[in-house]
Ligand SMILES: Nc1nc2c(ncn2[C@@H]2O[C@H](COP(=O)(O)OP(=O)(O)O)[C@@H](O)[C@H]2O)c(=O)[nH]1
């Protein structure tokens with residue numbers, strides 16, 4: 225899927241997520257509205273596809289749009305992987321799809337990759 | 348300041364012999380492609396889940412071991428700040444049931460004394476291979492005055508229910524306390540969790556320990 229900022233513009237209101245952030249695969253709620261800050265920077269996140277050789281470095285994809293979360297307990301549902309270097313990867317807490325983002329141990333910030341989640345109005 | 352999105356935060360742990368299914372209880376069994384991804388290779392350290400109980404938004408932070416139970420090296424640092432413990436055995440492995448008593452002692456030694464416990468007899472989908480009768484699980488739980496349930500991580504039986512019940516029991520305790528009490532505890536736990544995750548672990552060391560493999 226193209227990393228297209230135009231489609232994300234409508235998701236941002238006053239710098240925050242306007243709508244519910246959900247898992248693309250099982251609709252588990254990851255963030256409730258207005259709990260994360262829109263932020264743009266470049267990061268190479270391992271792909272969600274199965275990787276055959278678990279010992280070699282994983283294939284990555286460059287992501288540039290994120291929902292930044294300061295306090296990890298802001299998440300509605302989320303999984304944190306074991307630590308790799310200085311990073312924990314984020315997953316869906318209900319179907320294990322991921323990485324949907326990452327957590328930086330030094331800064332304690334978590335970043336959810338916009339292209340890896342879906343957005344919808346609360347029901 | 349960011350607005351608070353919850354009322355209470357409960358830190359929960361999974362404890363029990365190696366192989367009883369703790370990792371699978373946390374890392375949902377899935378037969379699809381997700382089981383062989385980058386994530387399943389690294390393993391899940393903990394999950395944050397939000398549930399609603401009696402009109403309160405409760406965050407559950409559920410931790411898995413990193414495989415230390417194999418070397419019987421579960422100590423105070425793993426138990427620190429825990430408010431609830433799922434004590435798991437495997438209904439097809441007698442030894443894992445016998446060791447429940449040992450784990451209870453370990454908890455007494457290392458965990459907070461008012462920690463809420465629950466015993467889970469896991470793998471109840473394998474009734475044909477059962478060696479531990481349900482009544483024995485019920486009895487030992489009764490003897491120690493704790494809750495009991497049979498579960499299956501594989502067939503997703505009673506997993507959500509078990510966590511809800513454990514959370515409810517903690518809520519009952521918390522409700523009896525001074526209002527400020529639980530808040531202090533939440534803050535303390537947040538700090539402790541932050542400390543804990545600053546500890547590093549290489550991918551290699553968790554590769555074999557923290558994987559939820561499909562049943563063989
Ligand atoms: N049939 C069945 N197998 C299970 C269940 N839970 C776990 N297992 C299997 O038991 C083995 C050990 O599971 P794991 O979660 O790694 O145990 P841990 O060492 O306690 O973390 C794996 O082969 C799992 O596939 C269950 O509910 N039913």
Ligand SMILES: [Mg+2]
Pocket residue numbers: 369370411412413414556557558
């Ligand atoms: Mg395990």
Ligand SMILES: [Zn+2]
Pocket residue numbers: 247248249250251252316317318319320321
């Ligand atoms: Zn999902």
